[in-house]
Amino acid sequence: MSGLIQELQWRGLIHTIMPGTEEQLGKEMTTGYCGFDPTADSLHVGSLVPIILLMHMQRHGHKPIALVGGATGMIGDPTGKSAERNLLDEETLDKFIKGIHGQLERFLDFDESKPNAAVMVNNYDWMKEFSFIDFARTVGKHITVNYMMAKDSVKSRLGADSTVGMSFTEFTYQLIQGYDFLHLYKTMGAKLQFGGSDQWGNITTGTELIRRVEQGEGFAFTCPLTTKADGTKFGKSEGGENVWLDSNRTSPYKFYQFWLNQSDDDSEKYIKIYTFLNQNEIEELVQKHKTEPHLRQLQKRLAEELTILVHGKEELDNAIKASEVLFGKSTTEDLKSLNSNTFLAVFEGVPQAIISKEELNSGINIIDVLSEKSGFLTSKSEARRELKSNAISVNKEKVGEEFNLTTNDLLSEKYVLLQKGKKNYFILIIE
Numbered sequence: 001m002s003g004l005i006q007e008l009q010w011r012g013l014i015h016t017i018m019p020g021t022e023e024q025l026g027k028e029m030t031t032g033y034c035g036f037d038p039t040a041d042s043l044h045v046g047s048l049v050p051i052i053l054l055m056h057m058q059r060h061g062h063k064p065i066a067l068v069g070g071a072t073g074m075i076g077d078p079t080g081k082s083a084e085r086n087l088l089d090e091e092t093l094d095k096f097i098k099g100i101h102g103q104l105e106r107f108l109d110f111d112e113s114k115p116n117a118a119v120m121v122n123n124y125d126w127m128k129e130f131s132f133i134d135f136a137r138t139v140g141k142h143i144t145v146n147y148m149m150a151k152d153s154v155k156s157r158l159g160a161d162s163t164v165g166m167s168f169t170e171f172t173y174q175l176i177q178g179y180d181f182l183h184l185y186k187t188m189g190a191k192l193q194f195g196g197s198d199q200w201g202n203i204t205t206g207t208e209l210i211r212r213v214e215q216g217e218g219f220a221f222t223c224p225l226t227t228k229a230d231g232t233k234f235g236k237s238e239g240g241e242n243v244w245l246d247s248n249r250t251s252p253y254k255f256y257q258f259w260l261n262q263s264d265d266d267s268e269k270y271i272k273i274y275t276f277l278n279q280n281e282i283e284e285l286v287q288k289h290k291t292e293p294h295l296r297q298l299q300k301r302l303a304e305e306l307t308i309l310v311h312g313k314e315e316l317d318n319a320i321k322a323s324e325v326l327f328g329k330s331t332t333e334d335l336k337s338l339n340s341n342t343f344l345a346v347f348e349g350v351p352q353a354i355i356s357k358e359e360l361n362s363g364i365n366i367i368d369v370l371s372e373k374s375g376f377l378t379s380k381s382e383a384r385r386e387l388k389s390n391a392i393s394v395n396k397e398k399v400g401e402e403f404n405l406t407t408n409d410l411l412s413e414k415y416v417l418l419q420k421g422k423k424n425y426f427i428l429i430i431e
């Protein structure tokens, strides 16, 4: 039961903590919650820390509630935003809620026979029947505008340097999140809320409401927002795209690579934050890493643990296999085992040409394939020369001048991988 805060502290997961929170957690099984607004149909790596916090809670015997913000998603959290956001339409929101719900489910234990079974709620369920008049009378009356205006999320939009101002809609956001905490306190006995450090303002509006309406006490802590040693933004791939938890948006291979590419400094910090390895295991790993940094053991372990956590063991194995394909240690069989998404992710940026299926049916000689059909090599004579010197592979297998490419050579029924020497790749897409 106890020890949760201590553990979060050495992992670097505590930013601010409300007095009494550690005592509360040491005293009894505590119900605590964290909310996720549906701003896309998938969560991205930025949401992993709150998810992991929910998991730590449950591992320490407390009861986690994951809240999906169906109602708050309709308003839009102004926290950290310098300008008013566009409202999402209901159909889009519905899709987003479903996506996020399905993802959160995977990380927690919902087995109701256990006292600390996780629970998933959607704040739309209690907000949808709340009339404006009721809300204004029963919630709004307890919080002054002066109090609300003192929050950073509001202050930054009222100052002289803000040209955009803030709508009444976004201004009310903190009251809705605050009411969630009050509602969960009353109906499910939730005494704790946590989130990223930027959520402190919204969370304390909740503890304030609990105090004023119920004469009760709510507790809270926040975790630091993940930063990178080089100052760039955490959560983007090499190409600058978001790294999502949904494998259709970010392939497990890319996800694996994202963690593998972290710097030494960052991975030393992240291994504590993002994995469940204990202090001894981590210290040992860090020591090993310091003596042989070129082996990138920290990065590898980080990438392994997270890929398993988010995508499972099978996808981790695929991701490792895919990573080896690019570095030449793999066979045709390994290449064939990649699914189409992973194949494209591994060979992202490799030049491509399209060939029609009919043409391939009767077979095309490799010299033509390499030269005029693809443009991979500049001429037939260059193709002959490279083939003679044994430099050309098709799907990782060396071929000679007599080789004919046919539909039997397709990977994922669609691709052929051409290679000259070690590192020059070319992809044929057959349509």
Ligand SMILES: N[C@@H](Cc1ccc(O)cc1)C(=O)O
Pocket: 034, 035, 036, 037, 067, 069, 072, 077, 123, 176, 177, 178, 180, 181, 195, 199, 202
């Ligand atoms: N405001 C939180 C999400 C949230 C919504 C409702 C809550 O009750 C709690 C948290 C965020 O943007 O990350």
